Amino acid sequence: MAKKPIKITEVALRDSHQSLLATRMKTEHMEPIAEKMDKVGYWSVEMWGGATFDSCIRFLNENPWDRVRTLKKKMPNTPFQMLLRGQNVVGYRHYADDLVEKFVDLACEAGIDVFRIFDALNDLRNLETSINRVRKNGKHAQGAMSYTTSPVHNTKFFVELAKRLEDMGANTVCIKDMAGLLAPASAFELVSAIKETVKVPLHLHTHTTSGLALMTVTKAIDAGVDIIDTAISSLSMGTSHSPTETIVAALQGTDNDTGLDMDKLIEISNYFAGVRKEYSAFDTDFLGVDVNILKSQVPGGMISNLESQLKQQNAIDRLPEVMKELPQCRKDMGYPPLVTPTSQIVGTQAVLNVLMGRYKVISKESRDLIQGKYGKLPGPVDQELMDQVCSDKGCITVRPADLLEPEWEKLKEEVKNKATDDEDVIVFALFPQVADQYLEKRGTPPDEIYKKEEAVPAQTAAPTNAFRVTVNGKPYDVVVDELDAVPSSAAPAPAASHTEAPAAAPSGGGEPLASPLAGSVWKIKCHPGQSVNKGDVVVILEAMKMETDIVAPRSGVVGSVSIKEGDKVNPGDTLLTIG
Secondary structure, three states, X not given: OOOOOOEEEEOOOOHHHHHHOOOOOOHHHOHHHHHHHHOOOOOEEEEEEOOHHHHHHHHHOOOHHHHHHHHHHHOOOOOEEEEEOHHHOOOOOOOOHHHHHHHHHHHHHHOOOEEEEEOOOOOHHHOHHHHHHXXXXXXXXXXXXXXXXXOOEOHHHHXXXXXXXXXXXXXXXXXXXXXXXXXXXXXXXXHHHHHHHOOOOEEEEEOXXXXXXXXXXXXXXXXXXXXXXXXXXXXXXXXXXXXXXXXXXXXXXXXXXXXXXXHHHHHHHHHHHHHHHOOHHHOOOOOOOOOOHHHHOOOHHHHHHHHHHHHHOOOHHHHHHHHHHHHHHHXXXXXXXXXXXXXXXXXXXXXXXXXXXXXXXXXXXXXXXXHOOOOOOOOOOOHHHHHHHHOOOOOOOOOHHHHOOOOHHHHHHHOOOOOOOHHHHHHHHXXXXXXXXXXXXXXXXXXXXXXXXXXHHHHOOOOOOEEEEEEOOEEEEEEOOOOOOOOOOOOOOOOOOOOOOOOOOOOOOOEEEEOOOOEEEEEEOOOOXXXXXXXXXXXXXXXXXXXXXXEOOOOEEEEEEOOOOOOEEOOOOEEEXXX
């Protein structure tokens, strides 16, 4: 057998900490080890894309573009790889072709060399623009297939996808097994079939969540796979990936020897072991093997995000219910592979179903997915759910981006007084809900921001005569009118009776509409004095990275509106009243 060294893509700087640490690793913790990583000889280092762009602007107050430039200076010899969601770029909706092309151009300028491009639904129409633009920039376009199992997915399906990706101009093809579902025997069968059909190199990405990965990687290598993703051992296993050192050691002295230096890898691992301790607050509880993943199909990064979402909603104890709801929710929506953004959409909808009742609240993104705005779903959608979402609109069958008007120049004009350059314009395009806040705080250390935010309530404390009371499970904000001072010689007031009438409703009259979720107020769709009908959208919350419509529970007239756009709200907070 001829020698065939296996090439390694290291994912420590992106997917491993996205899977284990809710994507919270800062650039400052990557810089000190970057020069050593550059000397290892990796085929590539995945360090951008996926949720890292979002996390930089939403949580870390970092410029995501600067991360690429900063690390590139320290790693000039190693190809930088990013995960690009095709027409979704690194956001959660489809963007017009001109914006996709602009993003790719800017990413190439910043220093990205390899673009792993995928579509959550495996609708290859959604990859055309980005593959063509990457190739036009002279960079490496890797076409990725989102691997999953379902009644509508099989080996033939994925082999045909791989051939179509090669025909579209992909330099390499990747089996993207984001949830660790690929079993060893299935891997051997699939890799063998693809290698017989496709001439470009084949890359395997898989997670260790289910415990199958190391066996799966071994069988894939036997079948002829060319490149595999691994994570340095201190950021491996659990919901992450197979340990780099383990794979390197297993292949030493064989025809597939990677040639990587174990001493260098151990030094890198020791460094990240220390870094991981800095993020203990975000470390996932899923550190071993979870065979339930074979049923729920939740990818590694989504598990830690689900935990985070439920903690925000003060409902972490309901995680088992959410994991049970997920497979049913996925079936209802036509068996989409669970990878961003569909994992986020289906996962968040499962959370909403558990907290609010099944499909009592449907996120905007879930509606868009069912309507075909993300592409063609692999299987049929539950008819009752389809009727609920598409009854008055119908579904689309064309490439979703064909329905979008060019948006780059228009957006650039809209934010010209806010954005300092084209990279900032991209931020407004992808994450308009948090762009203003990001630009205001960018570069400020998170600790300083927290101190400032903690100081605000003390400066703007509510008057001492303002109270929140809960009556029959409903919260009310009340203000007690001040009375003339009672002389000290006066008799004490009688104790309050437990049979008193309920406290008055918030100012403006009417029944309070409480927030069902923790999140930010994205849009207020009504005003005091406006008549609304039952089911009308009155507020849109940005919760769990999704837009969630809050509807009027009954017809009436809006009394008072207790919030403004941009406000943070918690479950139970009064949004407005309807009389």
